[in-house]
Amino acid sequence: MPNEETALERLRSSEKYQKLFATAFPGQAEPISWENLTSAIGAFERMLVTPTRFDKFIAGDDDALTNREKQGLEDFISNGCVTCHSGVALGGHIFQKFGVYQDYWLETKSENVDEGRATVSKDEADLNVFKVPGLRNISKTYPYFHDGSVRDLKEAIRIMGKIQLNRELTEEQVENIAVFFDALTGEIDPKYTENPHL
């Protein structure tokens, strides 16, 4: 585990991190351990959630979404987007083929075809399989797909309907889903993007 050792050595060489780890994991002979480091990173990442109006809606506040956004959520669910984009992040926890009904590059116009997981696993079943991305802050994180081949969110939504679900979404459905996606944009606490002063 050379990389793990390098990370631990680097942390141990900082007096500030020694103190911070000793405070966070009291009573341990060596607080800067791999296990504690991964727990600390997990605790940090769990704070990176960006609360949105969608979360308020899920928590029971019916007025948190506009009617249009509710319609978009409805379209997102009824068309089957949620079979892959599910959970708190609307994705982020499974791998799926990109291009279930048709080769993805015909729609994305990707210049280079990336075979996805098959490149590393050498398993035919992984051909064009990619991680299903979470959709929080999706309105802000263009360009889309693994190769950034699509710049326009509505185009990405249309392509998803066509090649993942074999559905030609109407312009209105695409619009509604895009409007719903705006409700997934949250604020990030600036504290979490500041450089640490060591």
Ligand code: HEC
């Ligand atoms: C069968 C699984 C599946 C279904 C159903 C599905 N998606 Fe996806 N979605 C994916 C995968 C896999 C990717 C990643 C493709 C890539 O990285 O190239 C993706 C990517 C996306 C992206 C781009 C995310 C980014 O950060 O680049 C958007 C937006 C999206 N999906 C929206 C939708 C919408 C809207 C629907 C319903 C109309 C839908 N998806 C249905 C599997 C699915």
